[in-house]
Structure formats: structure tokens, C-alpha cells
């Protein structure tokens with residue numbers, strides 16, 4: 001199945017298998033990720049959520065012994081076989097991690113980093129990118145007078161929003177978030193959640209979370225993974241009100257195992 | 258925060274309380290039926306006194322539901338249960354109120370010269386009683402098809418109510434002296450119909466708990482009525 005799909009899905013994943021050496025971490029995953037929606041990936045530790053997320057921007061390529069078969073199409077083009085460059089892919093599909101990981105540089109340089117390595121050098125242009133990116137994540141007013149301070153001096157929540165600003169500075173289409181709030185306090189968490197909901201107008205968001213309330217609050221679609229399999233996916237409301245699979249019900253109600 | 262075990266136990270307790278409340282309402286219906294047949298004032302008073310106990314059950318269940326919802330944020334079938342319980346107990350309480358309303362009428366009727374009860378009132382009453390009994394059973398066994406039968410049965414009672422009203426009108430025309438008694442019977446007839454409506458709603462929540470599909474059958478009497486000339 002390599003033809004362009006007649007679907008509005010941003011990502012189309014078909015029969016995806018992933019092996020770490022001889023260990024199969026993902027089994028025959030078939031899934032579509034809708035554009036301009038928030039998709040939540042849930043499931044117990046080790047079920048393959050992060051692994052799946054990383055297949056969407058080929059972060060697994062760095063892992064030795066990792067073997068992937070099946071299709072992963074972004075807007076109808078296979079990201080593994082169509083010759084799409086990694087540069088292009090990572091520009092279109094950005095990632096935010098669990099631990100905020102700003103570079104040990106100034107706030108300004110953190111946001112300007114991506115555009116710079118993609119060839120933007122004019123100061124005025126960079127200034128504008130920095131401002132719009134910081135505005136978009138709601139921290140421009142807070143930071144505009146200390147853009148030259150080190151990013152490492154910021155709070156966890158501020159760092160995480162800075163990392164999101166850094167991600168959007170290169171104008172991605174998709175933002176992958178792997179437990180972006182699990183290291184944050186409730187207020188910062190709420191701000192990131194609100195931000196994600198605002199951002200879906202412009203971006204397609206895929207978020208891994210262990211927080212059922214978070215998945216329930218902000219996502220449009222929820223997918224439940226277990227032992228490398230996609231057990232159930234669908235509109236978030238359906239998954240949380242009336243899951244069809246007993247395992248899903250057990251997991252989301254905390255009665256697992 | 259309570260442990261998982263305590264949470265599951267509390268859910269079970271609430272479930273059992275709802276069932277017990279259903280049983281109490283059924284008991285009130287049975288006592289009302291007997292009191293109505295015999296125009297028994299002592300029994301009518303007892304029914305009204307007992308209403309406070311059913312109200313207290315409603316309050317207790319409601320408080321426990323609110324507490325577990327706030328503290329545990331239940332989802333999936335746990336949430337369906339709790340949301341349904343909170344609606345069901347309201348309707349059950351209304352049925353019990355209607356028993357007391359009928360008890361007030363029984364006391365009035367007992368003071369009057371005895372007029373013949375509308376011939377189909379007893380049938381309507383026992384049909385309604387069966388709906389309540391079936392709903393309690395359906396709740397206990399999580400029996401969707403039984404709950405759905407209850408929902409269907411509501412139309413039959415609506416029909417009986419109309420026929421009773423016709424009979425009462427005829428009775429008044431024939432025995433104008435019994436007017437007061439007939440007006441009371443008309444009121445009782447209406448209460449029985451309302452009780453059937455309430456239990457229909459309860460039965461809808463029972464099937465929601467089991468199926469998860471929001472297909473709540475509130476009475477469509479108003480729709481029907483609004484479409485007649």
C-alpha cells in the first residue's frame with residue numbers, strides 16, 4: 001500500500017512492525033492520525049507509546065538494531081521509502097520531550113537555533129521568528145526583556161514552553177509530545193494543556209500521556225496500546241465513556257492486571 | 258485518598274443502596290395498592306411517614322456519589338454507573354412521593370360515600386408495579402432486554418390512563434353525587450401514569466449503565482400531544 005491515500009489523515013500507518021533486535025516492540029499497527037486534532041497515546045509503561053511516536057519522525061533510526069516494516073505516510077508520502085529527507089521530515093514533524101531540554105544558551109538562541117541551521121541569518125527575520133514563536137506559546141511578554149538570559153534559569157514550566165516555541169520556530173505541521181507535562185506542577189501542566197488545545201488549529205498534535213484526565217481533557221482521539229499492539233482507538237469521549245475492549249476499560253479505570 | 262480497594266467497595270455500597278432504594282419504593286407501591294383497595298387510613302398515614310426514609314436514602318446515595326466523583330474522577334463504566342445513579346434516585350424518589358400523594362387521596366376517599374373505582378385503574382396500577390419490579394430486577398442483573406421491555410410498556414399505561422379518564426367522565430355523568438370521589442380517582446389515575454413515566458426513565462438509565470449508549474427514553478407524551486389538532 002504505497003499509493004496516496006484518499007483520506008484527510010495527516011499520518012497514515014499501515015501494518016507497522018518494529019523490532020529492537022529480536023524483540024518486537026510494535027505489532028501490526030494500523031492507525032490514522034487526523035490533521036489539526038490532538039491524538040493521545042495511552043497505555044502502560046513499556047507498551048510502545050514512545051516507540052510509536054518516534055516512528056513518526058524517524059527518531060528510531062538512531063537506535064542500533066531497530067528494524068521497521070510497514071507504511072508510515074505523511075500526507076500520502078511514505079516517510080521511510082519515498083526518499084523524503086530527514087531534514088525535511090524533522091522540520092515538518094517536531095518533537096517535545098518529557099524533560100524540558102533547552103540548550104544551555106540564551107532564550108533567544110534557543111528559539112533561533114532551528115531557523116539558523118535552516119539558513120535564516122538575517123537579524124530582523126530571526127527577531128520576528130523569535131517573537132512570534134514566543135507569542136504563540138504565551139511567554140513573549142514574560143520574556144521579551146530578558147531574551148539574552150540563559151534558558152537554564154527558567155522554571156520547568158517556562159522551559160517546556162520555550163521548548164515548544166523552539167519546536168514551532170521552524171514551522172512544523174505536526175508536533176509530537178512525549179509526556180510533556182509529567183515533570184511539571186499542576187499550573188504549568190494546565191498552561192501546556194491549554195496551549196496544546198490552542199495550537200491544534202495550526203498543528204496536528206500527538207501526545208503520549210500517563211495522565212488519563214489529561215488525555216480525556218485535551219485530546220480528540222485516543223489510542224490505547226498494550227504490549228506493542230494497538231488495542232483500541234477512537235473518539236476520546238467514546239474511549240472514556242464506553243470503551244469497547246475490556247482491557248481498555250481496565251486500564252483507564254486503573255484496574256489493570 | 259482512599260485506596261483502590263476502598264474505591265471499589267464504595268462503588269459496590271452505592272450500587273447496593275440504589276437497589277435497596279428501589280426495593281423500598283416497590284414496597285411503598287405495594288402498600289399503596291393495598292391501602293387504596295381497602296381505603297385504609299392507617300396504612301395511608303404509614304406510607305406518608307415512610308416517605309422521609311426514602312428521601313433520606315436518596316440524600317445519602319447522592320452525597321456518596323458526589324464524593325466519589327469529586328475525589329476519584331471515575332470514567333468508563335464507573336462513571337456511567339454514578340451518573341445514572343444520580344438520575345435514577347431522583348426518579349425513584351418521585352415515585353415514592355406519588356405514593357404519598359395517592360395516600361393523601363386515599364384519606365379523602367375514605368371520608369366520602371364510596372364510588373366505584375374506575376374499572377381499569379387496578380390494571381394500570383399493577384402494570385406500573387410490574388414495571389418497577391422489572392426495573393429493580395433489570396438493575397440487579399444488568400439485564401438490558403428487561404430494561405428495554407419496561408420502556409416499551411410505558412405506552413400501554415398511557416393508553417390505560419386515557420381509557421380510565423373516559424370511564425370517569427361517564428361515571429360522573431351517571432352519578433353526579435359521586436363527583437368528588439371521581440375527581441380524586443382521576444388524580445390517582447394521573448399519578449399512576451406519572452409513576453410509570455418515572456420508572457421508564459429509571460429503566461433507560463439501567464440500560465445506559467450496561468450499554469453505554471445514551472438513548473434516554475423520556476416520555477414523548479408532549480411531542481405526541483403537540484402534534485394533535
Ligand SMILES: Nc1ncnc2c1ncn2[C@@H]1O[C@H](COP(=O)(O)OP(=O)(O)OP(=O)(O)O)[C@@H](O)[C@H]1O
Pocket residue numbers: 020023025043044045046047048049050051052063
Ligand atoms: N532502544 C531500545 N532497545 C531495545 N528495546 C527498547 C528500546 N527502546 C524501547 N525498548 C523496549 O520497547 C518496549 C516499548 O518501549 P517504549 O519506550 O516505547 O514504551 P512506552 O510505552 O513509551 O513506556 P513508558 O510509558 O514507560 O515511557 C519496551 O519493552 C522497551 O523496553
Ligand SMILES: [Mg+2]
Pocket residue numbers: 049050051178208
Ligand atoms: Mg515512553
